[in-house]
Amino acid sequence: MYIYDSSKKTKLKFESIIPDKVTMYVCGPTVYDDAHLGHARSSLSFDMLFRTLKAIGYEVKYIRNFTDVDDKIIAKMKDIGKSLLEITEFYTQRYLNEMDALGVQRPTVSPKATESIEAMENMISSLLKKGFAYQISNGDVYFNTSKDTKYGSLSHMVNDDTISRIEAISEKKNPKDFALWKATNEFVSFDSILGKGRPGWHIECSAMIEKYTDGTAEYSIDIHGGGADLLFPHHENEAAQSRCATGHELAKYWMHNGFVQVDGEKMSKSLGNSFFLKDALNSYDGEVLRFYLTSVHYRNDFNFNEIDLLNSKKRLDRIYRLKKRVFDQTSSKPTERFVQKMLEAMTDDLNISIALSVIDSMAATANEKLDITPNDKNLKKETRANIEFISHLLGFGEKEPFEYFQIGIDxxxxxxxxxxxxxxxxxxxxxxxxxxxxxxxxxxxxxxxxxxxxxxxxxxxxx
RNA sequence: GGGGCCAUCGCCAAGUUGGUAAGGCCGUAGAUUGCAAAUCUGCUAUUCUCCAGUUCGAGUCUGGAUGGCCCCUCCA
Known part of the structure; x- marks a missing residue:
């Protein structure tokens, strides 16, 4: 397996910390609104990684969190007059349902921030004790970025803050210092050894990683992933607080998926042009969306538009047409060379383009043979096995073929x-x-x- | 203002360590078909935004230009 490490900015041979075992953590959604195409892409990208690692024999522990306490959720509470739990439960369920529709496999563990407050308290206390954090007059606790000599090494953001768009909070010692704990009694607060309050955003991932994994002397986990926008400051901050609190690095490899644009425009909450997954799922089958959204390499930007979607669907159709031809047979063993080529592609930093071309060529060969000997049972069984291998590895072609072509027909x-x-x-x-x-x-x-x-x-x- | 990424056929898109351009869609010719569709086969970029450089050799490396995107503010 080769993985592009976005911190080292190069493709590296993947070697798990413990042989045959992989622990990966991916930053999940903040559950205060519907998931958009970006959430889908991130989830899909790491689903491909999850499946590939399992396919080559790793025992994978995949953790993806839910951020269920946060300023945005509180703003929503004020806005619509519902409780924190009502809001977060609602959107968590929605998120899971939509990811299911996309064929995203459920992670091994899906922790919620509110269930790990104690782990966060412990980490913050430890940072205070070791002198990496400080408390300001209102009770907020900040991480002192200048105490971490490696701060900035992950994202390569220069630690020079002469120009910044962020308005400095007067009591912060450095502009890049960030809140670990917000002392407040308002709306949502937890009793803690730090007093009443709620955690900052970055601390939850670090704390949950410590809580749900074992770690070693060198690293807590093998792979940490998320959207490209999280590299700085989110992941930089996570890496800093973790290494200062635990004495070892957070993750051996860092992976970031590229952004989704819609019709060539940035999709963002502030621009108000988010393309919600629920709307996309209303117009297109989940598998068609899955195929389209994963057909471009995960690190590249993705420009979502209907014409490309329809074109990519034609490729999926071919898989199902082939499946129709071998419908009456059960599967035997997939073609060895096919399996090998597929794995070779996917273990090269998830090279889906090559994998899809391998599928096309397998389909062409199978169709050609089926044209000549339409009733060759062994050929049909093997072809069916190949398609099942694709389903297993990439999550395409799982449906019954006749149903696939009749979606939306009453x-x-x-x-x-x-x-x-x-x-x-x-x-x-x-x-x-x-x-x-x-x-x-x-x-x-x-x-x-x-x-x-x-x-x-x-x-x-x-x- | 600072940091980073990208630019390949009409469209989508591969292409670590430089060695002479995958695949899909579209188009086109043919096999097949009552005609189609599906399926298969052939054809379809001397060329990788532009300019200069390094090299026997560059899409791949270096410098510059142009265009697009991302981060530095909640964001996947």
């Missing part, structure tokens, strides 16, 4: 289609091709594509 519509097909076939029998074609035209206008095969006429819903 019973009435189906009956209507069957009726028209019947009429067409009778016209064909009578050699009245003009009449037969008129039925086909009718189906085409209903967005139904038909194809005559040796086993009768098949149909597919277009788009």
């Amino acid at each position: 019973e009435d519509m189906k009956a209507k289609i069957e009726e028209l097909l019947g009429q067409r076939s009778e016209a064909k029998k009578a050699k009245d091709f003009k009449l037969a074609d008129s039925f086909r035209d009718k189906l085409t206008s209903m967005d139904i594509l038909i194809m005559d095969t040796a086993n009768g006429t098949l149909w597919e819903k277009l788009t």
Whole structure:
């Protein structure tokens, strides 16, 4: 396995801290609003990593948190007059449902920040004790970035703060110092050894990583991931507080996925042009979205638009058409060379482009052979096994093929289609091709594509 | 103002250690078909935004220009 480490800015051979075991932590969502395409991409990127690591034999512990206490959630509470729990439970469930629709496998552990306050207190206390943190007059606790000699080494942000867009809080010792604990009694607060208050954002990940993993003398976990925007300051801060509190580095490898733009424009909360996943799922099948969103390498920027989505769907369709051809057989063993090439691609920093081209070439070969010997059982079994391998590794092609091409068709519509097909076939029998074609035209206008095969006429819903 | 990333065929998109441009869509010719669709086969970038340099050799390295994006503010 090779992984691009965004801290070292180079592709590295992956060597897990403990042989055959991997611990990966990915920053999950703050549950105060619906998930957008960016959340989907991040989740999908690390789902691919999770699946690939498992496929090559690692025992993987995958942790993805839910930030369920935060200023934005509190703002929402004030806004809509609901409790913290009502809001966070609602959006957590929504998030999980939508990720399920995308075929994202559930992480091994999904901790919530509010369930780990004690772990955060302990880490903050330890930082105070060791002199890496300080308390200001209102009771807030800040991390002192100037005490960490390695601060900035992760993101390579120069530790020179002469110009910054952030308005300095007067009592902060350095502009980049960040809040570990906010002393407050307002709305949401926890009793702690630091007094009443709530944690800052960065501390939760560090504390939960310590709580849910064992770590070694050198590192807490193997891989830490998240969106590219989290590299600074979020991950830099996590790395700093962790190393100062525990005496070892937080993660051996850092991975960041690229941004999603919509029709060439940045999607952001402040611009108000977030493309919600729920809206996308309303228009397109989850698997079609999954295929499209993962078809570009995870580190590149992704420009979401409908034309590209529809084009990428055609590639997915091919997998399902092949699956239709081998529908009547159970699977045997996948082709060795195919498996090997697929794994070779995915273990090269998740090179999905190569993996997809390997699939295309497998499909072309299988189709060619099936054209010659349509009833070759062994060939069908092997092809089916290949498709199941794709499903397993990449999460594509899991559906029953006939259902895949009939998504969005209700019973009435189906009956209507069957009726028209019947009429067409009778016209064909009578050699009245003009009449037969008129039925086909009718189906085409209903967005139904038909194809005559040796086993009768098949149909597919277009788009 | 500071830091970083990217720029490959009409469109999407691979291409660590420099060695002579994957794949998909579209288009096109053919096989197949009553005609289609599906499927298969052939063709489709002497060239990688531009300029200069290093080199026997550069899409890949260096410098510069242009364009796009990200971070430094909540953000995946």
